[in-house]
Amino acid sequence: MDPERFELVRRGKPVHTEPQVLALIIYLVRHHSRMVSKDELARAVWPSRVVSDASISSRIRSARQALGDDGGHQSIIRTIHGKGFRFVADVADPVAAHADLAKHPVASENADISRPSVAVLPFQPLGTEPDLPILAVAIPHEIIQALSRLRWLSVIARGSSFRFREYAGNDLDLVGTALGVGYVLSGVIECTVGRVVVIIELADTSRGEVIWGDRLTAPLDGIEDLRQRVVAHVVTALDLHVPQNEVRLAGLGGFDQLDAWKTFHLGLNQLYRFTPEANQLAKFHFENAVRLDPQFARAHAGLSFTRFIDAFLNLGPDNQEAAAAARRHAERGIELDPLDPFTHYTMGRSHWLTAEPDIAEGYFERAIELNPNYAQGFYASAFTALMNGDIAKIDEGLDAALQLSPLDPLLYGMHGVRAQALIQAGDIRSAARWADRAASTPGAHYLISMIAAVANGLAGRHQQASRWQWNARRRKPDASAAQYFAAFPIRNKAARCLIAEELKRQGF
Incomplete structure (x- = not known):
């Protein structure tokens, strides 16, 4: 049985059975070390429904048939009369066995298993427009492809998640149990008065809560543009809301019980506050994540980010040491995972600290290649263009970043770059307006206030x-x-002199 593929194979041949039956089998296997009561099984497989003993017995019979068992032998699923059921056949986990033989660190294995995971379901088409059923499958498929670029997120393959074509929000527990995912993305697509409307929801399966939702529309002749917008919107939304929810869930338990991934998310929650206290706390969590899993590339990149902040905001006694540490941690991150855009992003930022924008730009371009919806990659590229005086590229990068992530934690920086670009372009009045927006945005640090001044x-x-x-x-x-x-x-010498004179006039 492969829970991730939602697949059961007997003697080399796939066993075709109802998703609800396979969900029941998976649940029993996962809890094979104990008896599962009827009530527990009902809650897991029939969430938010009243289910009869006859329905449970019917699914148990189907499960036994799929497994080559029967009610007489009960060599695989045993009935504990009046109480529940137990999976009594031997269970072997080849992944765990391989890890044991290879002597992989336990923390590393746990970190990989605990990554946030999501299943993208086919959308529900509403209406008679002939293209709707096609779009209802095509858009989720494109979302799966795009999400697979996010190295921190585990995405269930289309072949598994699309088996739940007929399941909607009321069956979140079933989908979560069957596929072993923490999040489910579902949607509706319909035509109304000459427009196509897509409504999307992201739900936490463990708590049955919708943590993000949105509604996007386009005219009938703008379907292709809508497809691209939906995919980009979903990717950036998950990149923002899932880590926030992971931090919230982590806070509900004891921090001493957290694994490397959840510890990393705690650090991420502090990273964008840009205060000495928050940066130290972020560093503490990232160091703990590395201790739990030394091969965790993103934790090393997180440490690079904190040391970048130390140097960029002059928070420590030795900026050169902080810059060297930022480079060292970023290099280690790329070494461990050269396909993670976040590791390339932190490497590029480390080259800002050594006044090497041309080298930095190469890393930001690579980050965007790895994830074309990486808003902070576009922002960093625009920042680099600001150093080089490439006004056209500044606008291009900022427009892309703001379209992808209008509520980004680095929004103040995007507005600040725009303000400085307008100073270089000679549009001082507009520069002042954008600088005010930048310095008034939550998270803005003292350098942004200096831009506004x-x-x-x-x-x-x-x-x-x-x-x-x-x-x-x-x-x-x-x-x-x-x-x-x-x-x-x-x-840009003219802009630099202009800014230097104004800073001097103000006493800086």
Whole structure:
């Protein structure tokens, strides 16, 4: 039996049985070390329904038939009269056996198993439009392909998840139990008054909660564009909402019981707060994740990110040491997983610290190749173009990043890059407006306040400039022009001189 493929094979031939029957078998096998009561089995296979003993007995008979057992022999599934059932045949796990023989570290195995997992179901078509049934299958298939690029997420293959074509939100427990997933993505596609509407929901199967949902529309002649938007929207939404939910779930238990993946998510939750305390806490969680699984590439990349913040925001006593550590951890991340865009992203950022934007750009391009929906990859590419003075590429990267992730945790940075690009382009008034948006966005750090102070000062809005100047000094009393240009090594000489003069006028 292969739970991930949702497949049962006897003597080399697939056994075709109802999904509900196979879900029952999988549940009994997973709990073969004990008796499973009728009530427990009913909750697992028939969630949110009242089910009769006759229905349970019928499914048990079908399960025995699929396994080559019967009610007389009960050599595989045994009935404990009046109480429940037990899977009594020998159970061997070839993956675990292989891991034991190869002497793989237990933490590494556990980390892989505990990755967040998702099943994408076929959408439900509503309406008479002939293309709807095709789109209801094609769009989820494209979503599966796109999600498979996310190295931190386990995605169930189409052949397994599409067997639940007729199941909707009321059967989340069944899908979760049968496929062994923590999340299910489902949707509806319909035509209304000349428009195509796609409604999507992402649910946590363990708690029966919808953690994200959205509605996208397009005219009938814009179906192709809608397909691309739905896929990109889902990928970026999962990249944001699943880690947040994992952190929430991790907080419900004792932190000392967490594995490497959940520990990593705790670090990720602190990473984008950009305060000394949060950065230290993120570093603590990433170090614990590496301790639990030394081969965990993303945890090494997370450590690179924290050391980048140390150097970029001048949080520690030695920026050179922090920059070298950021490079070292990123290199280790790429070594362990060269196909993870996050490892390439952190490597590129480490080259910002050594004023090597051309080298950094290569890593960001690779990150986008690995995940074409990687919003932060596009943002980082735009940031690099800002250093090189490539205005057209700045706009291209920022537009893509904002379209993919309008609520990104680095949104303040995207607005800040836009403001500095407008300074280089000579549109100072617009630069001040974008700088205000950047500095007012949650998570913005003192360097963003300095951008707002500069842009408003150049625009002649001196009262607003003073406000942001005070904000920057409150957060970082020793804030200086040297720190500004260390973070933003702009090559455009005219823009650099203009900004330097304004920083000097304001006392930085």
